Amino acid sequence: MGQALHALGIDSMSVEDRIDLVQDIWDSVAIEAGLLPPSTSEKAELDRRLAEDEAHPDDAIAWETIKTEAQTRWQR
Numbered sequence: 001m002g003q004a005l006h007a008l009g010i011d012s013m014s015v016e017d018r019i020d021l022v023q024d025i026w027d028s029v030a031i032e033a034g035l036l037p038p039s040t041s042e043k044a045e046l047d048r049r050l051a052e053d054e055a056h057p058d059d060a061i062a063w064e065t066i067k068t069e070a071q072t073r074w075q076r
Contacts (some may be wrong), residue, residue, distance in 0.1 A: 005011045029074060030036045038046060073074060 010021065013021065027036075033040075
């Protein structure tokens with residue numbers, strides 16, 4: 001076992017408590033790294049945007065068009 005496990009007393013915790021600790025640590029990493037799935041409100045917004053896009057597909061502008069226009073503006 002690593003020194004941190006002993007120094008922090010993790011090695012003396014029950015298996016269940018260590019699993020809970022690992023889950024808490026992973027959740028904190030996932031939050032900071034943006035790895036958690038979208039919240040209910042975020043999912044609703046994504047669904048709304050997808051439905052809007054599917055209802056009006058011609059309203060979208062191709063990335064290449066946007067990129068070309070932006071590059072043209074920056075070259076002036």
